[in-house]
Amino acid sequence: MEHNSISQRLVSYRQQLGKSQAEMSREFGVNQSHYSKLESGTKYISYSSLKKFEKAGGDVNYLVTGVHYKTGIVEDCMKRCRTSDGKIELMKALFWLTRQGIMLMHGENWKEANQRVWKYIRLAEEKEQHRNIWRSIRKIEDLTQMKMAERLDINIKRYQRLERMEAEPDAVILNSLYTLFGYSPLIILHENLYYAEEINKCWSEFSDEVRMQLNGVLEQDLKLIALCEQETDIALQKI
Template sequence: MNAYYSEVPQRLCAYRKALEKTQKEMAEKFGVKQDHYSRLESGKTFLSYRNLICFVRNGGDIYYLITGKERYTGVIDAYLDKFKILRDKVELLKLILWVTYQGVSYEESNKIKYMRLSRHGSI
């Protein structure tokens, strides 16, 4: 087994145990048989792209699984996660970029927020 990959199966196993799931339950979430999932955790079988997608879809942090390091998410990521519509995310990013480009202070950015809301008839 590759030295870089050797800890990935251990983290996969730790993740399952943290969820208090059996290998059979995790195998169902991954769309594989229990013996295949067991080989994933033991490192006898490498995780496939499909396995990684299933891991993410079931709430797993792929960055941590691969690197062993917690992924830092910033304030912008936290706000973007709250938006359900892509257009709204794009609008927020455009506003952040514009404010950054203009060199607007925090107090001035609050005025911009109110101007934007009033422009849409919300105030």
């Protein structure tokens, strides 16, 4: 059962960090007794605990999926954007450049070469339309609410509450989302950066020649974003 795998990873991760259960419980925002039950597998890790642990510097992606999250081009560029609007525009630019890079590397077979990235491109487009990450995923997977609930192994009422944003997913649901459909738990935890992992991975796999071409365009985009942020600051000062 995947729940057991998550609790086992939690134990091994705590040991890697060299922390006590008491220290980890504070980072998860629960008391030590509750935390002990997370490690034993008698309780699921809640969404709020995952958020708190990540804020404390923990690798939530590893806990949920077993794969350590690796930073890359996205995080490097984000440091150069000061506003939320600037970051949104940066992500749009990075996504477009990533698609161009894959096309340069694989030609007409680019969609087949990286199905996960293509799925994330569709997710970005769907979310822009629906403004709801769960509904967007369901539309991409072409599933009814009932089928989506069955695949996630939860009852229909719980899934409907998730889609209406009236409930939050625990670690097991997020793992199912990753295992069954290939979506990182980070698409739920931070909606503004829900495809960062895939972009980082793609850029690390680009050839030096392709990366050099893309970096030239990216640098111009970053300068334009910085200029727009500066103009916005000036406009606000005049109000």
